[in-house]
Amino acid sequence: MPGEAVSCTLSATHMESAEQLAVLTGSQTVSVDPASWVDDHGDCLYRFALMRLRDSSAAEDAVQETLLSAIQAMSSYTGKSSERTWLIGILKHKIIDHFRKHKMHVQLSDEDTDLSGVEGLFKRPDMWDGHWGDNVRPVDPEQSPDDVLEREEFWKVMNGCLSALPARLAGVFALREIDGLSSEEICNALGLSASNFWVIMHRTRMQLRRCIEIKWFRRAI
Amino acid sequence: MRMKEANLKFTKFNDWVWRKFPACKEVVKLVTASMDGPLTLREWFVMKLHLYSCDSCINFLNQVKFIRFTLRHGEEGLDEQNSNVRLSDEARDRLKKGVINER
Numbered sequence: 001m002p003g004e005a006v007s008c009t010l011s012a013t014h015m016e017s018a019e020q021l022a023v024l025t026g027s028q029t030v031s032v033d034p035a036s037w038v039d040d041h042g043d044c045l046y047r048f049a050l051m052r053l054r055d056s057s058a059a060e061d062a063v064q065e066t067l068l069s070a071i072q073a074m075s076s077y078t079g080k081s082s083e084r085t086w087l088i089g090i091l092k093h094k095i096i097d098h099f100r101k102h103k104m105h106v107q108l109s110d111e112d113t114d115l116s117g118v119e120g121l122f123k124r125p126d127m128w129d130g131h132w133g134d135n136v137r138p139v140d141p142e143q144s145p146d147d148v149l150e151r152e153e154f155w156k157v158m159n160g161c162l163s164a165l166p167a168r169l170a171g172v173f174a175l176r177e178i179d180g181l182s183s184e185e186i187c188n189a190l191g192l193s194a195s196n197f198w199v200i201m202h203r204t205r206m207q208l209r210r211c212i213e214i215k216w217f218r219r220a221i
Numbered sequence: 222m223r224m225k226e227a228n229l230k231f232t233k234f235n236d237w238v239w240r241k242f243p244a245c246k247e248v249v250k251l252v253t254a255s256m257d258g259p260l261t262l263r264e265w266f267v268m269k270l271h272l273y274s275c276d277s278c279i280n281f282l283n284q285v286k287f288i289r290f291t292l293r294h295g296e297e298g299l300d301e302q303n304s305n306v307r308l309s310d311e312a313r314d315r316l317k318k319g320v321i322n323e324r
Contacts, residue, residue, distance in 0.1 A: 122246035130244030138280035145290035155298035
């Protein structure tokens with residue numbers, strides 16, 4: 001349905017329809033209908049791109065390029081994965097292309113690589129300067145991460161904390177921490193030096209952790 | 222409060238580690254670096270020795286691992302938070318036209 005709020009991830013119906021298609025045709029190629037892609041997957045692809053690119057027109061462009069590439073590559077779609085999984089796979093490449101074209105390394109500012117904000121946690125007036133300050137020492141998570149995957153309140157907190165990350169660094173963080181690309185892949189694709197990559201990851205990870213700690217790990221139940 | 226900060230344990234061993242080796246500020250850098258690639262043998266040793274003496278840094282490590290696990294396994298929960306984010310009508314039309322022209 002166009003405009004209906006649909007989860008981006010693979011719902012059971014999407015999985016089934018892909019499997020059914022594959023079974024029905026019984027051949028390598030599966031009939032797909034590009035005309036329905038925008039309504040069926042457009043919002044989901046857009047959200048996926050927006051979270052990583054943090055720019056609505058760049059995200060729209062990435063979706064457009066994805067659909068056009070998908071039409072070119074339609075004959076290679078075998079129906080083994082759902083249509084949406086296939087499209088997201090193409091979109092991931094378009095997102096990396098976008099970063100590559102816009103040369104992340106040229107755009108990094110002094111502010112982006114400044115660690116003084118995250119290092120404030122280690123200021124102490126006593127001889128233990130450089131160790132965790134009083135009242136900011138990390139607490140034990142005391143629960144398994146498995147237990148929060150289904151909890152809406154957790155994702156509300158996580159979404160808020162992710163949105164607060166600096167826009168230009170958030171994409172790199174997402175490629176690594178959400179998409180699981182290797183550090184080498186990211187540095188090569190984005191033309192980042194190992195030390196710039198490390199600073200970006202350290203800064204974003206420290207900021208996100210602090211935010212999640214305050215709003216989730218330390219929250220009173 | 223449900224959870225407590227770790228207390229600093231001033232044993233002789235811990236005191237020695239904290240005085241002679243890099244402090245928490247440097248160790249958390251090693252901890253995050255270790256999540257993105259291998260450490261040198263010296264870095265690894267410094268990190269392990271410190272973690273052995275510092276519950277706060279152990280908690281830090283567990284928190285960043287916790288966060289990574291949820292991000293890598295919880296796309297659905299995160300996506301639902303943004304279900305109100307959609308293509309604009311103009312963008313939707315443009316994409317449809319593009320698809321039709323391309324076929």
